[in-house]
Amino acid sequence: MSSNLKNIIITGAGSGFGRAMAIRLSAEGYNLILSDINEETLQETARLIKSSETKILLQAGDVGNPGFLKSMVKNAIEEFQDLHVLINNAGISGDVMNMIDLPEPALMRVFDVNFKAYWLLCKLVAKKMKTQKKLKPIRGKIINISSIAGKQPLEMLGAYSCSKAAVNAMTIILAKELAPRITVNAVCPGFHVTGIYKNDPNLVQDYMKIVNQKIRLRRLGTAEDIANIVSFLVSDDSNYMTGQLINYDGGIIFH
Numbered sequence: 001m002s003s004n005l006k007n008i009i010i011t012g013a014g015s016g017f018g019r020a021m022a023i024r025l026s027a028e029g030y031n032l033i034l035s036d037i038n039e040e041t042l043q044e045t046a047r048l049i050k051s052s053e054t055k056i057l058l059q060a061g062d063v064g065n066p067g068f069l070k071s072m073v074k075n076a077i078e079e080f081q082d083l084h085v086l087i088n089n090a091g092i093s094g095d096v097m098n099m100i101d102l103p104e105p106a107l108m109r110v111f112d113v114n115f116k117a118y119w120l121l122c123k124l125v126a127k128k129m130k131t132q133k134k135l136k137p138i139r140g141k142i143i144n145i146s147s148i149a150g151k152q153p154l155e156m157l158g159a160y161s162c163s164k165a166a167v168n169a170m171t172i173i174l175a176k177e178l179a180p181r182i183t184v185n186a187v188c189p190g191f192h193v194t195g196i197y198k199n200d201p202n203l204v205q206d207y208m209k210i211v212n213q214k215i216r217l218r219r220l221g222t223a224e225d226i227a228n229i230v231s232f233l234v235s236d237d238s239n240y241m242t243g244q245l246i247n248y249d250g251g252i253i254f255h
């Protein structure tokens with residue numbers, strides 16, 4: 001482990017990026033608090049983790065429910081005392097439709113999961129980080145999994161794009177407010193094959209078009225690509241970085 005920050009919360013750990021990050025970070029020696037709305041897939045992630053040297057706490061529940069987030073953080077503190085890294089990752093794409101046709105509950109659900117839950121966990125965890133043992137130079141890190149859609153919004157995915165734009169803005173605001181001992185960065189993935197897309201066969205064809213027309217590195221991303229950049233962000237090698245919205249998309253957008 002290349003950091004003295006040991007205990008990490010990961011939401012959405014039952015699939016895709018969350019699972020890949022859990023496997024990678026456990027192998028690197030971190031203790032993990034893993035959560036997901038799907039208890040079965042969450043337990044499957046725990047089974048896939050080979051390391052017996054690190055501790056894992058599983059918390060199944062809906063991040064859209066503030067009561068669940070509060071109890072998860074309370075349980076995590078009881079188990080591990082200190083919380084060092086928060087990785088906000090659980091997300092949904094929402095309905096694929098024009099924004100003006102979107103029913104209000106559908107918009108609110110996307111915002112509850114993709115933005116409000118991120119904010120509430122940042123709030124709960126950052127307050128805890130501020131009161132705990134003063135590790136130097138960095139006391140805690142927050143990593144928000146956002147999307148390039150937050151910078152270059154996608155039609156038909158309006159609620160999703162707006163929620164990710166809000167996550168990007170919050171990342172910069174919190175980086176300024178929580179400096180100098182807590183860093184806050186966001187990863188903006190592009191098109192990666194994970195559970196969020198793989199249930200839709202039409203998307204495979206669309207994806208090949210995207211690879212040929214948009215992705216300069218000419219391949220789709222994987223969940224492990226995201227685990228790689230997150231491993232760097234958790235480590236001491238990224239200690240001089242805060243408030244950054246990092247595109248990790250194979251070269252699609254450049255701002």
Ligand SMILES: NC(=O)c1ccc[n+]([C@@H]2O[C@H](COP(=O)([O-])OP(=O)(O)OC[C@H]3O[C@@H](n4cnc5c(N)ncnc54)[C@H](O)[C@@H]3O)[C@@H](O)[C@H]2O)c1
Binds near residue numbers: 193
């Ligand atoms: N896959 C991509 O190409 C891509 C691109 C850009 C951004 N992202 C973002 O990355 C993050 C992870 O996505 P992924 O691709 O790994 O998707 P995924 O569907 O494979 O994994 C998301 C996980 O979050 C969980 N989840 C969903 N709603 C939840 C809720 N209300 N409470 C708790 N858990 C919940 C799901 O059960 C699932 O295990 C999301 O925030 C997504 O917006 C993904």
